[in-house]
Amino acid sequence: MPSSRPASSLPLRRRTALATLPAAGLLGGTAAHAAPGAGAGPSASASPSAPSAESPIRLAYLADTHADPENQVNMARMRAAFSAIDAFDPHLVLHGGDVTEYGTAPEFEAFESAIPEGLRERVMTVPGNHETRWDASAGALREEWIGKEVRHQDVDGLRIILADTTFHQQEVAWWSRGALEELADAVDGAGERPCVLVTHFPMGEGFYYVANQQDFEDVLAARPIALHLTGHTHRELRTRVNRRDQLEAAAVKTTGAYYELTGTIEDLRAVRVDIPDPADPTALERTEVARYDLRTARRTDRVLPRRVDTSDDGEDVALEVTLLGDVPAQVEAALYDTAVYAGRNEKLVWTPLERRRQAFVGAVDGAALAPGRQRVHVRVRPEDGSGTRLLTTAFERRERGIAWEVQLDGAVQGAPAVLAADGEELLVIGDASGRVTALGTDGSTRWTAQVDGEIRHDLLAVDGGAAVAVPDTAGALHVLEADGSPRLRYDTGAPLAADPGSGTIDDREVLLVCAGTTLHAVALAIGEALWTAELPAASMGAPATDGERVVLGAGDGAAHALDARTGEHLWRTSITTREGSYQRFIYGPWNDAVTVLPDGGVLVSGISDSWCVDPADGSERWRVAGSFQYAREALTEDGTLVMANEAGEIVQIDPADGAELARHATAERVLDEGFVLVGGTVYAASHSGLLSAVDLASGEVEQLVRLSDAPVLARGVAFGELIVFGDIAGAVHAVAQV
Known part of the structure; x- marks a missing residue:
């Protein structure tokens, strides 16, 4: 019998062996x-x-x-x-x-x-x-x-x-x-x-x-x-x-x-x-x-709901589900579980809906829902044995409190930057299409610019807010003026998939960024490297400098210090006890944004704990347990260290000795999106877009709004009287500060 094996259009080579199909293919689906x-x-x-x-x-x-x-x-x-x-x-x-x-x-x-x-x-x-x-x-x-x-x-x-x-x-x-x-x-x-x-x-x-x-x-x-x-x-x-x-x-x-x-x-x-x-x-x-x-009928599914109407009185969420025909079935509803991130809930609470002709009506308990964008699942279980149908629909809970929203062309995964231009503040934000957009405080577009690759990492205000550094995945670090015109471009020579940092070395403002295993120290004034240094493993977090040393976390599970003037390696401190390259990478400070504390201590975080190390030799000063790697820490006006762990807790710490001063729990997991600190209020965003205001003095936590039904995974920023976050669907959301 002749083989049905597909003919290979290319000779087998080491780097094409896993990709011999035509690149002109498309995406996948489901059904059987x-x-x-x-x-x-x-x-x-x-x-x-x-x-x-x-x-x-x-x-x-x-x-x-x-x-x-x-x-x-x-x-x-x-x-x-x-x-x-x-x-x-x-x-x-x-x-x-x-x-x-x-x-x-x-x-x-x-x-x-x-x-x-x-x-x-x-x-x-x-x-x-x-x-x-x-x-x-x-x-x-x-x-x-x-x-x-x-x-x-x-x-x-x-x-x-x-x-x-x-x-x-x-x-x-x-x-x-x-x-x-x-x-x-x-x-x-x-x-x-x-x-x-x-x-x-x-x-x-x-x-x-x-x-x-x-x-x-x-x-x-x-x-x-x-x-x-x-x-x-x-x-x-x-x-x-x-x-x-x-x-x-x-x-x-x-x-x-x-x-x-x-x-x-x-x-x-x-x-x-x-x-x-x-x-x-x-x-x-x-x-x-x-x-x-595997035979499938290409026709409209008469069991799938044709229409789902929702109404919300602030307590119960009422539903009316209409099917295409008079289908013998059970219909139920359950709220979307926003607490789950990249996982599964096998114990969703399903509420039966009552049949009224072709419609099914009922209500789910929504008393605990925050204002804003919410979702509800509808499940249909027909008696014909053809299997469950599932539909998820969005609805608005009360007044959202959104000042404005802007839709960009690509996903927002990097933090925006705030610039000063002609007496007004501008919010500059990048998206995965490579577009840089500057917005006014009213949400209107002031200018746009295009870079070569995708923008997946943080933008950084430089030169006192007169310009912005923009990393792109094609390997370039761009600096744009506050009017969007290019000031300089630095090519790292490799794909760039890390957040940039900045600091001052010998009175010169310097940009610090890793492309793979190479750390680049770039003089802002001339757009050229002061030095580059090779690391034992890749780093994707933002480095920091105290003027004498540059410190960053790397994928070998350790914090590294380099001479700020020459790039010479000074010390290495392991942040994890894990063994093996894979385990050390994922549990170490591979994407941590390093912070230099007021007393000179250097804060570096892995998955299990955060270390404050001595800048001179990397020795431990103090350590706090918990997964604080993803959200960037901040300091209050009185010098208290504020951190957010992966569980969604806002923790106040004495930076001198690591003593915990207070702990406040928000409702959902906090990852790279982290929080924005304004005065004594922390605006913490969860992975699913729940924005909460935490009063550090009283410990009161207020759920302000669920920004989106798309994940929020980029850091936000204070912009005028607003708090602004973007989501991975490309929407930018501005909320008034409380």
């Missing part, structure tokens, strides 16, 4: 119809024989390999899995992401070395959060080894769509506007071929890994996808929602298991293959886990 007998558990055939070589569909699927050349257990399981897959001889091998532990070139090389040479040209993968979270290459390594954001390949009568939903240096996933457009095109262009989607993050009921899942669902409402293959959770789980089946794969890292997908479009058999002893990849245990009917 389980064949009779498919269910939550394994089928009656617990030990099926090896599939026939004559199977029209012959694919292998695996996920979460976490390649790490320092971890021989990981590597042994991975080699065994690929050896068994090679013997299976599939037409295509699909990988659901987390190829590596933290996305370094040696790990990608180790991954490739584990694949038999004859199999490499058939391996296609998507990235996972482990390729993105600690990525100092601004996506360059990911694209080099894995490929473009979205790709598709037609094989065995199917359209395979691979989509990257990761978000730069974050755990949360996000469908970009462009990706959703490509998703629609990919599915529409499939013709009669059923579509199989591969993404790293699962989606469905109670899933909050992908922050804008409903945007994805809207694209696929009338064009279902047959099967969704995912990973990330390291557990095997089969679910069904909105006419699609989803298979979350067990992790190769922990189990060594992979999946064989064989059969026909009408009856696709998914078999889990375990390898009890990685030393013997020929001794296999096969278990059938599901059978799928």
